[in-house]
Amino acid sequence: QALLVESGGGLVQPGGSLRLSCAPSEYTSTRNTMAWFRQAPGEEREFVAAIRLNGGITNRANSLKGRFTISRDNAKKTVYLQMNNLTPEDTAVYYCAGSQSNLITSSMPDPRFYDAWGQGTQVTVSS
Secondary structure: OEEEEEEEOOOOOOOOEEEEEEEEEOOOOOOEEEEEEEEEEOOEEEEEEEEEEOOEEEOOOOOOOOHHHHHHHOOOHHHHHHEEOOOHHHHHHEEEEEOOOOOOOHHHOOHHHHOOOOEEEEEEEOO
């Protein structure tokens, strides 16, 4: 059973925008570090961005950094991923993940450090 639930995926044209949301299940406790990963067919799961409970953000060190923004609303226990200027290469299943630990920056991109996951939401960028 998924501990987190993603929503907001869908079909969007190149250059368009989407906002993904991630909410915990009823019995999922608040996680210190929350992150977004994505996985395209035939590829390994890759890190997108992470945010700590105190709001500190770590972004993927590539072109995604300027287009994707992670945020969280601790009162709602919800994490968001705002995606702008989308390209076909952004097409993937996007996963929300959570860790009980206040992860150091070097650990954040490693999926093995996250204990809570969602089932994923499909994002397709196509004309």
